[in-house]
Amino acid sequence: xVTQTTLxxxxxxxGDAVVKNGLCNICKGTRKLCGKDRCPLMLKxxxxxxxxxxxxxxxxxxxxxxxxxxxxxxxxxxxxxxLLPAEFGDTSLLDTPERWVGRSIDxxxxxxxxxxxxxYRIDATDFAKSGRIVDSVQEIALTERPIEVETSxxxxxxxxxxxxxxxxxxxxxxxxxxxxxGNGRFERNLERSFYDTDMKxxxxxxxxxxxxxxxxxxxxxxxxxxxxxGKRRRFVPTRWSITAVxxxxxxxxxxxxxxxxxxxEYRLYQWDQLDNRWSIIMMPCSWxxxxxxxxxxxxxxxxxxxxxxxxxxxxxxxxxTEYAKCGGAYYAARLAVNELLQSQNRSAGAIVLRxxxxxxxxxxxxxxxxxxxxxxxRQQPITSDTLEGLWPKVDAYMDVKKETWxxxxxxxxxxxxxxxxxxxY
Numbered sequence: 001x002v003t004q005t006t007l008x009x010x011x012x013x014x015g016d017a018v019v020k021n022g023l024c025n026i027c028k029g030t031r032k033l034c035g036k037d038r039c040p041l042m043l044k045x046x047x048x049x050x051x052x053x054x055x056x057x058x059x060x061x062x063x064x065x066x067x068x069x070x071x072x073x074x075x076x077x078x079x080x081x082x083l084l085p086a087e088f089g090d091t092s093l094l095d096t097p098e099r100w101v102g103r104s105i106d107x108x109x110x111x112x113x114x115x116x117x118x119x120y121r122i123d124a125t126d127f128a129k130s131g132r133i134v135d136s137v138q139e140i141a142l143t144e145r146p147i148e149v150e151t152s153x154x155x156x157x158x159x160x161x162x163x164x165x166x167x168x169x170x171x172x173x174x175x176x177x178x179x180x181x182g183n184g185r186f187e188r189n190l191e192r193s194f195y196d197t198d199m200k201x202x203x204x205x206x207x208x209x210x211x212x213x214x215x216x217x218x219x220x221x222x223x224x225x226x227x228x229x230g231k232r233r234r235f236v237p238t239r240w241s242i243t244a245v246x247x248x249x250x251x252x253x254x255x256x257x258x259x260x261x262x263x264x265e266y267r268l269y270q271w272d273q274l275d276n277r278w279s280i281i282m283m284p285c286s287w288x289x290x291x292x293x294x295x296x297x298x299x300x301x302x303x304x305x306x307x308x309x310x311x312x313x314x315x316x317x318x319x320x321t322e323y324a325k326c327g328g329a330y331y332a333a334r335l336a337v338n339e340l341l342q343s344q345n346r347s348a349g350a351i352v353l354r355x356x357x358x359x360x361x362x363x364x365x366x367x368x369x370x371x372x373x374x375x376x377x378r379q380q381p382i383t384s385d386t387l388e389g390l391w392p393k394v395d396a397y398m399d400v401k402k403e404t405w406x407x408x409x410x411x412x413x414x415x416x417x418x419x420x421x422x423x424x425y
Contacts, residue, residue: 055086055116055156055157055158055172055174056156057156058152058153058154058155058156058174059150059151059152059153060084060086060116060150060151060153060157061086061088061148061149061150061151062084062085062086062087062088062091062148062149063084063085063087063088063089063090063091063146063147063148063149064082064083064084064091064140064146064147064148064149064181065083065084065091065092065093065094065095065096065115065146066082066095066140066141066143066145066146066147066184066220067082067083067084067094067095067115067140067220068080068081068082068083068137068140068141068220068223068224068238069081069082069083069117069167069170069238070124070223070224070235070236070237070238070241071119071237071238072237072238072239072240075124075237076123076124076125076126076234077121077122077123077124078121078122078124078235078237079119079120079121080119080120080121080122080133080134080137080224080235081117081118081119081120081133081137081176081179082117082118082136082137082140082149082151082179082181083095083115083116083117083118083170084115084116084118084149084151085114085115085116086114086116087114088148089146090146091146092145092146093111094111094112094114094115095115095168095216096214096216097168097216097365097367097368097370097371098214098215098216098371100367100371101273101371101372101374101375102273104274105274105275105359105360105361105362105364108168108364109169109362109364112168112169112170112171113169113170113171114171115170115171116151116157116170116171116172116173116174117157117170117171117172117173117174118151118153118157118173118174118175118176118179119173119174119175119176120133120134120137120175120176120179122134122235124225124234124235124236124237125234125235127225127234127235132179133176133178133179136179136180136181137224138194138224138225138226139181139184139186140181140184141190141220141221141223141224141226142186142187142190142191142194142221142226143184143185143186143187144184144185144186144187144188144217145184145185147181147182147183147184148181148182149179149180149181149182150179150180150181151176151178151179152176152177152178152179153174153175153176153177154174154175154176154177155174155175156174157172157173157174158172158173158174167238167239167242167365167366168364168365168367169362169363169364169365187213187217187221189207189208189211189212189213190208190213190217190218190221190226192207193207193208193221193226193227194221194226194227197229197230197233198229198230199227199228199229200228200229201222201227201228201229201233202248204222204227204228205218205222205227205245205248205249206248206249206252208221209249209252215245215246215249215335215370216367218245218249219238219241219242219245220241222236222241222244222245223235223236223237223238223240223241242328242365242366243327243328243331243332243366246328246331246332246334246335246366246370247331249335250331250334250335250338251319253335253338253339253341253342254287254319254334254338256342257287257338257341257342257346257347258286258287258317258347259347260341260345260346260347261345261346261347262284262285262286262346262347262348263282263283263284263344263346263347263348264284265284265383265384265385266281266282266283266284266383266384266385266386266387266389266390267281267282267348267381267382267383268280268281268282268381268382268383268384268390268393268394269282269376269377269379269381269382270376270379270382270393270397271372271373271375271376271379273372273375274359274360274364274368274372275299275356275357275358275359275360276354276355276356276357276360276368276372277354277355277357277397277398277399278352278353278354278355278372278373278376279353279393279394279397279398280337280350280351280352280353280373280376280377281350281351281353281387281390281394282337282348282349282350282381283348283349283350283351283387283415284348284349285348285349285415286317286347286349287316287317287347287348287349288314288315288316288317288349288350288411288414289314289315289334289337289349289350289351289352289411290312290313290314290315290350290351290352290409290410290411290412291312291313291314291324291326291329291330291333291334291351291352291354292310292311292312292351292352292353292354292405292408292409293310293311293312293326293329293354293355293356294308294309294310294353294354294355294356294400294404295308295309295310295311295356296308296355296356296357296358296399297358298358298361299356299357299358299359299360299361308400310400310404310408311325311326312325312326312408312409312410313325313326313330314409314410314411316411316414327366328366328369329354329366329369332366332367332369332370332373333352333354333369333370333373335370336369336370336373336374336377337350337352337373337377339374339377340377349411349415351409351411351412352373353394353398353400353405354369355398355399355400357399387412387415
């Protein structure tokens with residue numbers, strides 16, 4: 001029998017697993033930039049995964065955290081459905097990434113692999129006639145606490161876990177024949193936008209966020225067509241909805257902060273979690289933002305045994321128009337940075353330096369960036385009167401040194417040559 005381990009071994013022998021020029025950390029298994037039908041790295045992840053929970057029945061009942069998933073393959077014809085464990089009680093932790101900081105990769109993976117995905121095919125752009133299952137999926141996404149779900153599958157759910165750099169992993173899946181759900185109370189802000197069919201989806205996202213709804217809850221509601229104007233509502237693949245919500249909220253925060261008075265010193269925030277190391281520099285200047293990621297050999301998206309792959313993206317006062325090469329990580333980090341600036345009623349330039357070390361060997365989702373940048377910015381910063389004064393602390397904490405960061409930084413390069421108003425006084 002040909003296993004996924006065998007396929008990966010053959011890919012290595014053929015030289016297929018190593019893609020030159022750092023394309024892997026840009027592609028992340030989704031864009032086929034290497035031209036191959038299957039991503040060799042994804043085969044590696046799957047060959048190393050733990051045993052999935054064994055599902056012995058076509059009928060599964062449990063409490064969804066609540067959680068749903070909308071696929072992207074074949075869009076607009078996509079698979080939608082709930083995520084649920086075969087257990088009852090308070091399962092909310094399984095789909096609340098805001099509560100995962102400090103947990104290990106093994107803990108997070110084990111939690112997520114308990115979730116079984118039900119699949120039901122719909123047209124994402126015309127779902128009104130797709131039946132009761134669509135209504136139930138929407139209700140699950142809007143519910144604020146775990147909700148009882150019963151599902152009947154065509155066959156026992158099987159298959160590999162889903163691993164993706166944007167979304168949280170989950171376990172086996174199967175095509176549903178029926179689904180029934182218990183009674184749950186909608187999250188109040190999401191309920192308001194669900195019934196307001198004249199409210200634009202961007203306004204609904206911003207209103208929910210400003211009124212205290214968690215980002216992860218907004219992402220679920222956004223993905224299942226419960227926001228937007230009337231007949232223009234659409235189901236949005238989960239992978240896309242995560243980045244869309246981070247982007248919408250981030251831009252709204254920037255519109256509030258970029259005209260504020262700037263901070264009055266250079267700051268350095270540092271943090272280490274999930275074998276990801278962070279140094280976040282804030283500069284006393286008008287809004288600009290940069291994220292530089294250094295993927296070490298044998299980390300999740302760098303198959304090289306010797307080379308560190310670096311990806312960088314940036315924007316200045318007027319923002320950016322092209323999708324960032326860093327993918328959803330860029331928008332998640334930008335959101336977290338602007339949350340801090342808004343809370344302090346200040347503006348700043350920010351440079352997020354991220355090292356991804358070999359211990360981060362499977363992708364866990366973009367929540368990792370948003371929540372760990374938030375955690376980093378809750379630390380007491382190191383301050384300095386100059387940017388140069390921070391570099392010894394960066395060099396002491398990070399394995400990649402100053403010269404490499406600076407060589408890959410557009411913001412620092414621009415900062416060194418820009419003439420500023422205070423030079424004329």
